[in-house]
Amino acid sequence: MVGLIQNEWIKLFKRPGTYVMAAVLLLFITAFAAFTKYETSKQAHETNWKQEVQAETALYQKQLAESAGITKEKKEFIEGQIAVNECRLAENKPVDTAPNMWSFVESANDILQFAGLFIIVIAGGIVASEFSWGTVKLLLIRPISRSKVLLSKYATVVLFGLFLTMLAFLFSVVIGALLFGIEGESVHLAYNGGQIVEQNILFYLLKLYGLNMLDLLMMATMAFMISAVFRNSSLAIGISLFLLFTGPNVTYLLSMRYDWAKYLLFANTDLTQFQTGDAMVEGMTIGFSLTMLALYFAFFQLLAFGVFQKRDVAA
Amino acid sequence: MSVVVQLENVTKTIKGRKIIDSLHFSVHEGEVFGFLGPNGAGKTTTIRMIVGLMKMSEGDIFISGHSVRTHFEDAIDNVGAIVENPELYKFLSGYENLKQYARMQKGITKQRLDKVVELVGLTDRIHDKVKTYSLGMRQRLGIAQSILHRPKVLILDEPTNGLDPAGIKEIRQYIRDLAEKEDMAVIVSSHLLSEMEMMCDRIGILQKGKMIGVQSVRGWMEDGLETYCADVEKNDLAAAAMCIKETASGTNVKQEGNHLLFSAERSDIPVIIRLLAERGLSVYEVRKVSKSLEDRFLEITGQQEVV
Missing domain, CATH: 3.30.70.980 (YebC, transcriptional regulation domain)
Known part of the structure; x- marks a missing residue:
């Protein structure tokens, strides 16, 4: 098994395309950092953090007072934020107004979408390209079961996803440190069931990246499934990318009218929605989403493994 | 001579049509067995069923006594094959390709790898990318890949396709050597008779999915x-x-x-x-x-x- 994954990894990194992907990802992060630096250099930060926090609290209170139809979860979230802000003022725990390394890493998290794009390209091609190269014939006539071959390919996709996420994270840390400095007094305060706890910022960021990666892996699993079932990489990559970009929006539109939208894959992929209380359909919980994700995951894998093991390799 | 490959009543039905109809024959060690038939007779389908790329609808195939149906991994361990063209990873070097396959099988040492490279005469070019290889060199690398693990049976589908006369002669010599010196059973398929006459011990003629005769080449010519x-x-x-x-x-x-x-x-x-x-x-x-x-x-x- 280790040998098989090693084989896949070699095949991946012997192709220039893989390096192009990594380079493009790093380029995006650099460009984003440069843009952030340029923007912040334009506006001087004269306000102190206390004033900003106070302004934010006022905004939250206004929100609470005005909107009657606010969901319970959202209300809880806002109350939590207010509590956090009050705690900051009371105990003199500052929030940074100017960006520092950590805040940059937090906002660079959005760039992971591009990593998702690349993971889908890899996942969509890893099975299908063996068919288009014709090498699948030599791969499947080894004393290794087809399910092991497929499993090694999926493991490689997951490892590649981890690799890209780690790369993006570490690069953001480095470039954030270079451009914005390591100095920062920011303390991450989390509101947890009526209590305010001080969280390690690193832990918080890793969690954020982890949740995002889960989202990406679901998409990659879907691309992998299409790749294994239809043996066509353009189809797998095309469908998955189309869904990646349109899925969340369509699901959002559907969720405004229909309750069943919560059973759709994209209603559940964004697990950060439960942290801010912005659940797509009211009544959804993190447990529900995790169950749905597990079901989709099992469905994709059953389809991929079932078809890959049964089908004849013709052509 | 012991039987290495045994086909029993092998049938393949696709959408109600019998592509392969009750094939029944065996191949012995040290023998070159030729599969002869016009295009579309089912040669490649039969070979794909022997190596497990296609599932048979009925019957069973035994390789060294292991059923391809139920003990695929044990059976295929004794098989080396090129199915149709030798498709290799073009972006890897010849050596890296061989290492890929070495990792998938037990007991292939570096010495074995080097020896096989030497055997097929690729020592000078083995570290070049496969995309720079000629068809003949790819064919030789394909053979290297198939004999790496010292299989008991070697299966080559149209091994001389697209090769020039010198290349054909070379491949023919390899095949005879492997059968005679290493006691391997070799199954080759071709639609070229002259080819088969020169390298096979026995020839089975396949037409419309049926084996319509198996004869030893010498006997056939003289009897x-x-x-x-x-x-x-x-x-x-x-x-x-x-x-x-x-x-x-x-x-x-x-x-x-x-x-x-x-x-x-x-x-x-x-x-x-x-x-x-x-x-x-x-x-x-x-x-x-x-x-x-x-x-x-x-x-x-x-x-x-x-x-």
């Missing part, structure tokens, strides 16, 4: 009836034809201009000549028309689906 041509005086043709038909093995008499073509056993030829002379028929010549494997092949496959 049985031969075709002869008799040059007879024009007026005596009919009488001569009667004469030939009277002898024990003389059959299939056909008139072709001033000649009579007929099939007979060699031992009957003096009898025929004597008879013709006794009846006072003017015979100028009786000679053997050597019949090639190709003629036989066309006879068996019914002339219409010529390769």
Whole structure:
């Protein structure tokens, strides 16, 4: 098994395309950092953090007072934020107004979408390209079961996803440190069931990246499934990318009218929605989403493994 | 000689059509077995079923006693194969390709790898990318990949396809060597008869999914009836034809201009000549028309689906 994954990894990194992907990802992060630096250099930060926090609290209170139809979860979230802000003022725990390394890493998290794009390209091609190269014939006539071959390919996709996420994270840390400095007094305060706890910022960021990666892996699993079932990489990559970009929006539109939208894959992929209380359909919980994700995951894998093991390799 | 590959009643049905119909044959160690048949006869399908790329609808295949159906991994461990063209990773070097396959099988040492590279004569170019290889070199790398783990049976689908005469000769020599020196069973498929004649010990003819005959190459060429041509005086043709038909093995008499073509056993030829002379028929010549494997092949496959 280790040998098989090693084989896949070699095949991946012997192709220039893989390096192009990594380079493009790093380029995006650099460009984003440069843009952030340029923007912040334009506006001087004269306000102190206390004033900003106070302004934010006022905004939250206004929100609470005005909107009657606010969901319970959202209300809880806002109350939590207010509590956090009050705690900051009371105990003199500052929030940074100017960006520092950590805040940059937090906002660079959005760039992971591009990593998702690349993971889908890899996942969509890893099975299908063996068919288009014709090498699948030599791969499947080894004393290794087809399910092991497929499993090694999926493991490689997951490892590649981890690799890209780690790369993006570490690069953001480095470039954030270079451009914005390591100095920062920011303390991450989390509101947890009526209590305010001080969280390690690193832990918080890793969690954020982890949740995002889960989202990406679901998409990659879907691309992998299409790749294994239809043996066509353009189809797998095309469908998955189309869904990646349109899925969340369509699901959002559907969720405004229909309750069943919560059973759709994209209603559940964004697990950060439960942290801010912005659940797509009211009544959804993190447990529900995790169950749905597990079901989709099992469905994709059953389809991929079932078809890959049964089908004849013709052509 | 022990049986290495055994096909039992192998049938493949696709959408109600029988692509392969009850194949039953075996291949022994140290033997080169040829699969002959026109395009679309089912050669590649049969090979794909032996190596497990396609599932058979009925029957079973045993390799060294292991069923391909139930003990695929044990069975395929004894098989090395190239199915159709040797498709390798073009973005890797020849050596990296071989290492890929070495990692998937137990007990392949670096020494073995180097020895196989030397055996197929790729030592100079093995670290170049496969995309720079000629077809002949790819074919040789394909063979290297298939014999890496010292299989008991080597399966090559159209091994000489697209090669120049020198390349074909080379491959043929490898195949004979592997069978004779390493005692491997080799299964090759081809639609080229002349090819098969030169490298196979036995040939199975496949047509429309059925095995319509398995014969050893030497026996095929020497046994049985031969075709002869008799040059007879024009007026005596009919009488001569009667004469030939009277002898024990003389059959299939056909008139072709001033000649009579007929099939007979060699031992009957003096009898025929004597008879013709006794009846006072003017015979100028009786000679053997050597019949090639190709003629036989066309006879068996019914002339219409010529390769």
